Ligand SMILES: Nc1nc2c(ncn2[C@@H]2O[C@H](COP(=O)(O)OP(=O)(O)O)[C@@H](O)[C@H]2O)c(=O)[nH]1
């Protein structure tokens with residue numbers, strides 16, 4: 360038996376939703392997620408027909424026919440530097456997600472999941488008041504409907520100051536709607552901060568070591584959430600007991616394989632990943648490219664799987680002292 364899930368990506372334009380989606384299967388293949396390697400997660404893109412009826416013979420053949428797959432196109436777009444999501448329709452991608460490793464008993468019971476992931480242009484999910492209105496009324500209404508039906512919501516926000524962006528008001532309104540709409544059935548909400556590698560650009564080859572420390576991520580998330588009024592609605596979501604809320608970080612560009620510095624070329628004005636001069640095509644990007652934690656929001660959303668980079672409000676709110684290493688917390692009080 361498989362379970363069917365709908366996951367909905369939400370976030371402002373340019374936040375990194377499509378990049379997260381385009382890279383999460385590679386992140387799994389490259390073992391660049393925050394879960395133990397023994398979990399052996401897998402995600403395979405499947406067709407719409409396979410999602411709707413996996414047990415039929417026709418759909419089994421369908422799985423093998425990945426040639427014209429929309430998801431491969433999305434991956435290709437990302438490899439070439441990324442393209443803005445077409446704002447005339449919602450985009451659906453389908454995956455079979457499994458946990459293959461020997462895991463602890465409760466995990467062993469987990470069924471493979473067939474996931475439908477909905478990605479829309481930022482204008483359809485969180486409009487920017489300072490940008491031209493790209494998405495039609497119908498598309499935005501359609502998006503709100505899908506959002507209400509989703510089993511889990513992945514909110515992707517850029518890891519930059521955005522209190523003065525043109526969309527933070529709309530973000531707050533959308534979260535309020537999630538908190539108080541009785542018809543919203545999401546059980547999990549993941550807030551994933553993107554562009555994480557940018558914080559480490561001055562650290563050179565030590566960058567990856569710092570990025571791999573969950574305590575650094577917790578510190579960064581505390582900073583991002585401090586005095587953020589848009590997150591109040593998320594507290595209401597969690598307080599209502601209807602959905603769990605988690606915060607995490609990720610980078611689609613990631614860190615350079617073998618060198619461990621952030622994978623953005625400082626000599627180019629726009630963020631671009633490193634590639635060897637003279638090498639053409641996708642291989643040129645893949646040579647150095649290793650994404651960072653982009654699979655985690657999807658694995659959490661599909662399987663309710665916690666890891667060291669996934670933080671709750673309680674962890675974020677805990678005092679810094681309580682957040683230190685367990686050995687410090689457990690040391691007996693001095694006489
Ligand atoms: N530096 C950096 N740029 C990124 C990252 N992920 C995406 N981008 C860039 O940010 C821009 C917007 O990303 P996109 O995924 O299209 O955002 P969306 O509108 O939310 O789907 C693109 O130019 C991406 O190449 C990242 O991890 N690091």
Ligand SMILES: [Mg+2]
Pocket residue numbers: 376377378443444478479480481
């Ligand atoms: Mg997009």
